[in-house]
Amino acid sequence: MVGPDDAGRDGSRSLSGGSGQEELMTNGDAGFLLQPEEPPAWAVRTEPGPQEEEMRLPNGGFPHFLPDPQPEPGDGAGRASPPAGAALEEPLRSCCLGPDPEGGAAVGSPPPPRSGAGTESPSEAAAGVRTPRDCSDGAAAAGTLCPAPLGFIDINLNSRNTYEVNRRRSAPEHLPHGGTPATAPAPPQEPTDKTKRIAIPGSSSGIADFITRNFFTKRTKELKPGLHSAPGWKLFGKVPPRENFQKDSKIIQQEYEARTGRTCKPAPQATRRKTFEFEPLSTTALILEDRPSNLPAKSIEEALRHRQEYDEMVAEAKKREIKEAHKRKRIMKERFKQEENIASAMVIWINEILPNWEGMRTTRRVRELWWQGLPPSVRGKVWSLAIGNELNITHELYEIFLSRAKERWKSFSETNSENDIEGVSVADREASLELIKLDISRTFPSFYIFQKGGPYHDLLHSVLGAYTCYRPDVGYVQGMSFIAAVLILNLEEADAFIAFANLLNKPCQLAFFRVDHSMMLKYFAAFEVFFEENLPKLFLHFKSYSLTPDIYLIDWIFTLYSKSLPLDLACRVWDVFCRDGEEFLFRTGLGILRLYEDILLQMDFIHIAQFLTKLPEDITSEKLFSCIAAIQMQNSNKKWAQVSENNNVTKSC
């Protein structure tokens, strides 16, 4: 049904982005059918017949709407199948109730039917019946359609989507058009609808038609002309819940149609409306089903072809969905398995390893378990133990430095800092205290917890401030905030500080955070030795662009990968870093290069640099760790320590 030409003109557009027109049209989840004399919705909009305008404007849509539902069944009953009307009352009522307030609010000009607001009760059907009549009178006078039913339908359909309702309120003059689309009862997706529609057109016209118009629900009529004169719009989306709803409504509509214009419309709408409010997604689109009346109708073959194409698209989408569902299921299963593993590992760590830490930490079994990743519940504890506390920092010491930091901050804010800072000797980097503030909120900004007012903001501030006072020779250096943040996420405040201070006291970290350029270069040189050994092709590729390791390693090493890798993955790197030491940091770097080797080989300087300083977010621990495992930290039988020693790097402290 989605004719290519149609698509070209109005085709499928996302609901949200659509113009008012489109939004209104959206309502018909099935093709809506205009009354024969009515121009297509857009045409109406731009050039509404004066009469029509008159008729419709007063209608405003909503006020009529309420009473209408009642009368409609009544009318319908008179005309076609009375019992059906009764059956439909329930849904109707609910429907009315829903949109009613909106209608009332929206419309300034309440025509008589409005009074029927109370019409919910079936007993008031009489009043309802009267309404259409009023309408018909009006219509007769005007010589046009009865606006009331239009309004009614319109609203119902539209009410499915709050957005539309709102729109309409703000632009009531569009309502009439909206009414047109309302005719959309026939679910376009059902081939049966198609055929029905095709069959119906012939029947619509003449006085009978006119009468029907007045008394019947639009629906019947709409159905008829739809095929050639009216454009049909349908919602096209791959959101399963919506589909279900569409199906529901389709079935209901079909029933309704079978009953010749019973007002069953509202019922599905009322329900739908709730769900639809939140539904429009990026995958939702509008599809113009039939050509507007000012264009020649599709030939049957063409219509069939479009139908077929559309069905194929739907089938395709369904297939995709099933596939995705399978994938999701698989992922869930894996996750479940992972959780189980973590749970069982946790028991081992808590009951066996931690109580015998010194004796077991270097055993093969523990090392292997360690490589798998530490269970989050013991992670902080294991990190603390592995990092150690050779600085013998106590909780009291932390408190002392924290209070000193607080004093400094206070004096900064009192003396407007600038002069103070200038006066401080370069060696005293306590001055960098001021910088911390700037960086806290720039640390893991996407988590929000470190933002001003976030739960961890002050904590991070404290740990970094205390460290700056504790090691004024190092001071606060950018990158530290990420390390402290990861520790805070896994340890109590004072313990985080202790781990932080001891971690930064390790030779590699000290070299980097003091920005000891010559030492850093030696680390880079050692890294390149293993780079060439493990990934010779990529190594040459980088060389050809003079792409040096500092470009990507500085970020990785300064933040221990916590800025460049997803946090859970970074924590796993930290796990093994705590086990293996600095060597593992560089091994991880090579693992990343290995993981993306094929891609990187295709890139030029700027793309490599951009890629490595902003790694893909979908990097998985499984893949990365298998690549890291494949990296040999042996260079002609020399290990990292020896190589870096040769480079005079390892200068233990």
Next chain:
Amino acid sequence: MAYAYLFKYIIIGDTGVGKSCLLLQFTDKRFQPVHDLTIGVEFGARMITIDGKQIKLQIWDTAGQESFRSITRSYYRGAAGALLVYDITRRDTFNHLTTWLEDARQHSNSNMVIMLIGNKSDLESRREVKKEEGEAFAREHGLIFMETSAKTASNVEEAFINTAKEIYEKIQEGVFDINNEANGIKIGPQHAASNATLTGNQGGQQAGGGCC
């Protein structure tokens, strides 16, 4: 991908003045109020057109903290243009311009075009540095000057493009030796054609250039 020239830019200035946000605004046309802080260096690239020629800008966005100066210094090499950024709402970032400028002059090619940028011009109410001061500083040190707002995108495009225009003019004048990549200029893959026009304009001054 075809470009006539590639210019290397470096963005420098104190931490938190908005260097990364300027870059993001220029390359992605968006503003991120809270940006990851930059450790070491990050990169951006964009194609622009000057005088009908495609020019690729390769932009190095550096960390601003004092501690990283020694690292940043090594990135000046081969830059044809530098954006020296301060924050108009923080006077200290303006006061530090002199040391930045010294660094830049000392470690870069002497022809490097420097654009002084007073960023965050949208925060007029918190302004601490008058526009005239920025202009005076630029005049005094022979820099181009602009006030920008990475948030509203005001002048961002202009800052990057005017710098490129200046570099381009220097090439036209023959000040830059485009064959020496240490100048931060590379001739594009399709250089044959563009270089021919260039040498035409230049009266053959740079003839033979480009085959690098």
